[in-house]
């Protein structure tokens with residue numbers, strides 16, 4: 001869905017109290033306007049409800065034997081190697097951009113927040129899927145703690161790895177950012193994330209394709225637009241021109 005339409009839809013839902021619709025409907029000449037508005041309202045509501053729907057969750061025995069690492073699997077920089085050798089005790093996740101209270105969170109902070117555990121299916125555009133259990137705090141809790149400003153339209157995820165000479169990064173809109181299954185995972189199948197799967201922190205955005213799930217997460221940034229970030233298309237693969245920004249499934 002184009003962003004302009006999505007925003008109109010959100011604004012429309014907030015701006016149209018049901019009582020006002022009913023009053024309008026009772027007066028003759030406004031009837032057609034009401035019908036059109038109601039149609040639009042219903043369509044808009046359905047579209048938004050569809051985006052907020054949960055991704056399927058699975059039973060423990062349905063998990064795949066392994067979830068292969070894709071894209072970056074190893075980070076060869078001294079910084080990352082040291083961080084790993086220290087058990088990521090000095091890793092920081094920053095939350096900044098259009099927020100009132102920028103945060104710098106430790107792994108201990110990430111563990112002390114309320115946690116969500118979910119068994120979901122990862123779908124990579126390259127044609128493979130894997131079911132695994134992920135655990136970590138909700139992105140929405142971090143955004144609420146940081147007090148994201150109203151001007152923010154997107155959340156950018158910055159990563160520690162460089163793939164084909166470019167920083168990996170991704171972004172989502174506020175519907176996915178606040179989705180109840182959007183978590184920052186620090187555990188895979190009950191153990192700390194392995195390096196190949198994004199240690200120590202990676203995104204899980206369950207209604208989106210694999211490439212949106214940024215691994216090796218270092219920073220979360222609220223922005224009004226991603227025009228000025230890297231190639232301006234909102235993500236590593238989007239900039240390269242291979243994949244679309246909206247990767248909804």
Ligand SMILES: Nc1nc2c(c(=O)[nH]1)N[C@H]1C(S)=C(S)[C@@H](COP(=O)(O)O)O[C@H]1N2
Nearest residue numbers: 068069070071072124159168197210211215
């Ligand atoms: N930082 C970073 N995040 C990334 C990638 C990457 O190369 N670097 N690859 C993406 C792609 S294409 C997929 S399918 C998933 C793979 O996750 P996995 O390695 O845990 O299987 O991570 C995504 N997130």
Ligand SMILES: [Mo]
Nearest residue numbers: 124125210211
């Ligand atoms: Mo992927």
